[in-house]
Amino acid sequence: MIKKLFLVVLLVVSGYVGFAQDKIQSGPMVGYSTMREVLLWVQTTKASEVHFEYFDQLNPKERFKTDMYTTNKKDGFVAQLVADKVLPGKKYTYEVYVNGKKVKRNYPMEFQSQTLWQWRTDPPEINFAIGSCAYVNETRFDRPGKPYGSSYEIFTTIHSKRPDFMLWLGDNTYLREADWSSRTGFLHRYTHTRSLKELQPLLASTHNYAIWDDHDFGPNDSDGSFPLKNTAVEMFKLFWGNPNYDALGTGGITGSFQWGDLDFFMLDNRYYRTANRNFTGERQMLGEEQIDWLINALSSSRAPFKFIAIGGQVLSSEAMHENYAIFPKERAYLIRKIREAKIEGVIFLDGDRHHTALSVMKESSSVYPLYDLTCSPLTSGAHASKEEFNNYKLEETLVGEHNFGLLKVSGPRTDRVLTIQILNKDGKEMWTKNIKARDLKYKSRRR
Structure with missing residues (x-):
C-alpha cells in the first residue's frame, strides 16, 4: 500500500499522470470556435466511450450532446468531438462523460461561440x-x-x-x-x-x-x-x-x-x-x-x-x-x-x-x-x-x-x-x- 501511494505521488510531481479516478489522462480542451460549432478534445487513460454534453449558460435546461466516440490505443486514446448545436455569441458550460459517467473538475469547463456582429454592431473586443x-x-x-x-x-x-x-x-x-x-x-x-x-x-x-x-x-x-x-x-x-x-x-x-x-x-x-x-x-x-x-x-x-x-x-x-x-x-x-x-x-x-x-x-x-x-x-x-x-x-x-x-x-x-x-x-x-x-x-x- 505504501509503495502504491509513493508511486502516485511521484507521478503527480512529475506532471505525467492521468486523473485515474475518472479515466482521463489530459484535458478536456477546447479547440477552435466558430459561430455554429466548437471543437472539444479529451484524452483518456485507456479505451473508453466518450461524449460531451453542453448548454447555454443563460438557458441551462436545454442540453445538447455530441456524438459518441470510443478512444483507442493507436491514436493515444484521444477523442475530438464537435459541438454543432451552438448559436452565435453564446457562452456554454460543458461536461465530459467517460463510459457514461460525468467527469467532475474543480475549475470551469466552458466555451464560447463567436459573435455575429457583421451588419449589426461594431466588432467585439x-x-x-x-x-x-x-x-x-x-x-x-x-x-x-x-x-x-x-x-x-x-x-x-x-x-x-x-x-x-x-x-x-x-x-x-x-x-x-x-x-x-x-x-x-x-x-x-x-x-x-x-x-x-x-x-x-x-x-x-x-x-x-x-x-x-x-x-x-x-x-x-x-x-x-x-x-x-x-x-x-x-x-x-x-x-x-x-x-x-x-x-x-x-x-x-x-x-x-x-x-x-x-x-x-x-x-x-x-x-x-x-x-x-x-x-x-x-x-x-x-x-x-x-x-x-x-x-x-x-x-x-x-x-x-x-x-x-x-x-x-x-x-x-x-x-x-x-x-x-x-x-x-x-x-x-x-x-x-x-x-x-x-x-x-x-x-x-x-x-x-x-x-x-x-x-x-x-x-x-x-x-x-x-x-x-x-x-x-x-x-x-x-x-x-x-x-x-x-x-x-x-x-x-x-x-x-x-x-x-x-x-x-x-x-x-x-x-x-x-x-x-x-x-x-x-x-x-x-x-x-x-x-x-x-x-x-x-x-x-x-x-
Missing part, C-alpha cells in the same frame, strides 16, 4: 494570449544536470486573465532523443506535456490554436528532410484543434482562422524547409508556394490587423540561430510581395528565441512599418539576449525571463487599436504598447 517554448521536465529522458523546464505556474497566470483564446507559437512540446525516431515516442512526448496538471484549467476554458517549430516537429533545427515529418503532422493534428490544416494540399500544417474582425494566418516553417547549412541550391524556409498562398489570402482579407504566426523570428536583421535572416532571399521575396500587393495591417507573431522582443521595420516614408512580436519562452530556458545586431528591435521591449503576451483589440470598426501587454510568469507587466490600425495603412488610404 478581442483578447488573446500568445506564447512559445513550453518544456515539461521528465527526468529519465532529460539531459543530466539542472532541469530545463520550470515556472509551470505561468499557465495558471494565463488562465487567470481569461483570454478568449490562446495562440501557441511553436515549441509547444520538446521532443527528446528517445522520441523523434518513432510514432510511439511522439505519442509519449505529446501526452506527457499535455498532462501537466498546471495546464489543465487553461485548456478547459480557453480556445486553443497552434503552429509548430522544430521541437514539436522533430529534432533540434529539423527541416524538410526529416523522415518522420508526416508522423509529426499526424501527431500535431491529433493533439491540437485548429479548424484547418494543409492549406496548400501538399502536406504540413499551414492554415488560417478568424476571430471577430481579425484574421490569423498560421504558417509552417519546417515541412518545406531547406537545412540551415545547405547552401548548394535555392534555399527556403516557407517555400514560394506557401508564400504565394499567404499573399493571396492576405489580399482577400479585410481585417484591420492581419496576424501572421510563424515559428521563427521574421524581422530581425541578426542573421543567426534560425531566424528568417539566414534565408535573406526568401525573406526579401515575402516582404516585397506584401508591399507590391499593398497589404495593410500586417503583424508577425513568432517565438523560438527564448526571449521576447518587438521589432519594427520601416523601409521608407511611403510605407507603414511592419511589426514583429517575438514572444518566448513559457517554461523552457530563458536568456536575456540583447539582440546586439538586430537593427529593428525596440530596446525597451527585450525580456529575458519566462513570459507571455496578452493582446487586446478594441475600439469601433473603423478605428481599431491593438494593445500588446507582456507579462511575466506571475502576471507582472513587463511592458505595454498600443498600435493603431490606421497607422498600418498606406498614406493614400489613411483617414
